[in-house]
Amino acid sequence: MAETYEVIVVGGGFAGIEAAKKLGRAGVRTLLVDVHGYHQFQPLLYQLATAQIGVSELARPLRSIFRNQPSVRVLTARVSAVDPERRSITLSDGTVYEADDALIVACGAEANFFNTPGARENAYPLYSATDATRLGSELVALLDQADKDTGQKSMNVAVVGAGPTGVETAGAIADAINYVVPKLFAGGLAKRCSVALVDMVDRTLGGFSEKSQAYAASRLVERGVRLKLGSAVTEVRKDGLSFADGATMDADLVIWAGGLKAGPLLRESGMPQGRGGRVDVGKDLTAPGYDGRVYVLGDAANITDDRDERLPQLGSVAKQSGAWAARNILAQRAGRPTEPFGYKDRGYMAMIGRGSAVAELGRSRRLVRGPAAFMVWLAVHLALLSGASQKARALVSWIFTYLSHTRQHVFVGSPEQAAVEEGADRPAA
CATH class of the missing domain: 3.50.50.60 (FAD/NAD(P)-binding domain)
Incomplete structure (x- = not known):
């Protein structure tokens, strides 16, 4: 029974x-x-993947959340x-x-690959802490490989999907190349790294205003991100992408931010x-x-x-x-009728990179961009994080990363190990 x-x-x-x-x-x-036995703060997964924060900042044990509510049983x-x-x-x-x-x-x-040939096998989704850890490990492995290669091997990253997740991920990787890689590796490796953001639509940040879209695109280009917009990805290969317009793109790493299902x-x-x-x-x-x-x-x-x-x-x-x-x-x-959902629209926001963000606040979409939006983004996400210790650790990590231009977090395990764990843990709930 x-x-x-x-x-x-x-x-x-x-x-x-x-x-x-x-x-x-x-x-x-x-x-x-x-x-899983923990709650994960998904909006910051791209920061976990780029070592700006650690797992303990964005994950909180579920039993810790409900420790003072005995009527709630948590089952992993x-x-x-x-x-x-x-x-x-x-x-x-x-x-x-x-x-x-x-x-x-x-x-x-889960990630929606839209039946794109090779996407499931060759692209890295970003929807869980395991996804982020696996992606971060692969980024470090590729940098190590390029640094050791006497033939001056490059590292090319392509991010598929120019929505908020794709924009934030591309911007974070570009910042890491511009600010962190020169301090960690010698021999001009940063000059041999590239980031591309691609999408079938002809703009970034769909759903945002045209001003926000233009601002995001210009700031990404300033960071060295190459934009290829307006042509769908028709195949994800181990060595790159193919597009509906006949073009191809070399890529050592493909990150899939093309939607969910x-x-x-x-x-x-x-x-x-x-x-x-x-x-x-x-x-x-x-x-x-x-x-x-x-x-x-x-x-x-x-x-x-x-x-x-x-x-x-x-x-x-x-x-x-x-x-x-x-x-x-x-x-x-209590025998009362239900009520229609009353959503309080606080607007949209996206981090583009160090000191740059866009925020469209409230239902009126009041536009804030640049350093002011950057601070708004930090404040909102800090408030949304679950748990006082998570908030405190995230704040310390952000301050340290911003002031030092370095990363204090590491990835333990290889991408292959993370992939095995992800396959075992792919959630049905």
């Missing part, structure tokens, strides 16, 4: 954490399940199946849990799926057809605002949706 809880939350990301915290404060018997396990009809989940070992009141599915997403857990759940394989949820964040007792949140959901505009896959959307879903569940338990 299946063990029951009042609410089951699948996924320990922004949405799942916020929902479980609110339910825990209300004393609701809740089960939170995640394949892989969810292999979700049954929305029964509001149940099945773990990889066959154990089944059922929810009396509500099931929350906030299982995140729902994982197999959602695909096999039977819930109706929309764009990106995500569930098109109702105004109250529930999946259609399950009596208002199944909520889908975060990167697993297509959520709209009060103007029926689709909200982006942002941490702020996930956090707010998690808290709102918990609020609606508490209302249902």
Whole structure:
């Protein structure tokens, strides 16, 4: 017989954490399940990959988060199946849990390679701490190889996807080449390194204003990033990229920031799926057809605002949706109706590199850029980090990195080891 809880939350990301915290404060018997035993702050993964911060800054143990909420049980396990009809989940070992009141599915997403030949095999995604560690290890290995090569070997990096993740990653790697590599390696290695940012659309930072897009592009070019926009990648090879316009590009390392899609857990759940394989949820964040007792949140959901505009896959959307879903569940338990999601739009922002960022604040999209936006970005992300120790360590790392032009973090293990671990840990939840 299946063990029951009042609410089951699948996924320990922004949405799942916020929902479980609110339910825990209300004393609701809740089960939170995640394949990892920690919450990871995904907006800073590119900084982990470029050694600006360490794992301890962006990851926090789930049990530490809920240590003062005894009604929330944290379970580290892989969810292999979700049954929305029964509001149940099945773990990889066959154990089944059922929810009396509500099931929350906030299982995140995975890289969307859009069936591009060679992308899954040859490109590095950036969606988890393991992805970031693997990427960072490969970057260091390539630099070491180029430094030792008497034939003056180069290191060429290509980032696919010119959205916020791609822009931030390309900018961070360019900064590392410009500021860090000359101090770590001799022989003019920095001059033999290059970074390219490519996308099928003809602009960076889609969804931002034209002024922000132009600013980001100009600052990237100033850092030495080569832009190839307006042509789709048709193949990812071990030695580079091919494009729809017939062009090719040499690359020793390809980073995939080309978008996300729902994982197999959602695909096999039977819930109706929309764009990106995500569930098109109702105004109250529930999946259609399950009596208002199944909520889908975060990167697993297509959520709209009060103007029926689709909200982006942002941490702020996930956090707010998690808290709102918990609020609606508490209302249902008290016999009150649920309410439409009231998203508070705080705008968009992206870090371009050292001292450069763009921020479009609030619903009016008030534009801030340059050093002021850089400081806003730091303040917002510091506030969003989970845990006082994580905030303190991140602040120290940022100050040290900015003032010293060096990196204090290292990668332990080879890229191959990280790849094996990632294959074993690829989450179903």
